Amino acid sequence: MTEMVQLTIDGQTVEVPAGTTVLEAARQLGIKIPTLCYMKELNEIGACRVCLVEVQGARTLQAACVLPVSPGMVVNTKSPAVREARRTAVELIISDHPQECLTCARNRTCELRVLAEEVGVRQIPYTGATTQLPVDASSPSIVRDPRKCVLCRRCVAVCQQVQQVGCLQAAERGFDTNITPAFGDNLNEAVCTFCGQCVLVCPTGALTEKNETARVWSVLANPEKHVVVQVAPAVRVS
Ligand code: FES
Incomplete structure (x- = not known):
């Protein structure tokens, strides 16, 4: 009982x-x-x-x-x-x-x-x-702005535990702590599948959808990165 x-x-x-x-x-x-x-x-x-x-x-x-x-x-x-x-x-x-x-x-x-x-x-x-870190707009669909990150790690949790991709993680320590793909890669170089779950759970503008025009041009320029992935249902933030 x-x-x-x-x-x-x-x-x-x-x-x-x-x-x-x-x-x-x-x-x-x-x-x-x-x-x-x-x-x-x-x-x-x-x-x-x-x-x-x-x-x-x-x-x-x-x-x-x-x-x-x-x-x-x-x-x-x-x-x-x-x-x-x-x-x-x-x-x-x-x-x-x-x-x-x-x-x-x-x-x-x-x-x-x-x-x-x-x-x-x-x-x-x-x-x-x-924090003065560059904006990462390399991916076809996601823009990552580390200056707006509040280090809540919600994106890390959803990327690892729900999507089981493990692209995002915390790097460095203290004031220099930042959330990034491994080895400081940009999202387009990393194992990111562009599922967008991190964008859904980000509380601020640190992870946002790329606007449609920029996204289409980016997909055309990087077709090999535009893979179809199994996307879990959107995570409810509560
Ligand atoms: Fe962040 Fe409790 S410490 S919600």
């Missing part, structure tokens, strides 16, 4: 199977905790820290997407400390993000922009080095 765990989130009691994360338990109560890197069962890595919550008795805020529930846990998802930490996390991400929203292909569908609004970002108080 499944062991059940009872906990309290924002004053409401909920009972969920052991092993459930605080994020999913909160969702059962209809409590929304913002997320960015999270994809249920595919990418639960606690990378972005946007889902921070306060747990009674814990010394630091915890990432709800990777925090398993425990009996009697008391969670606050809306305390002033939580709100401030989430806003700071998003401000730090945006501090290394090109301010090109008006001309970005994702300007109407950018999750980062929506998130910034949700958590109350009004200005970016941080300045410093910014």
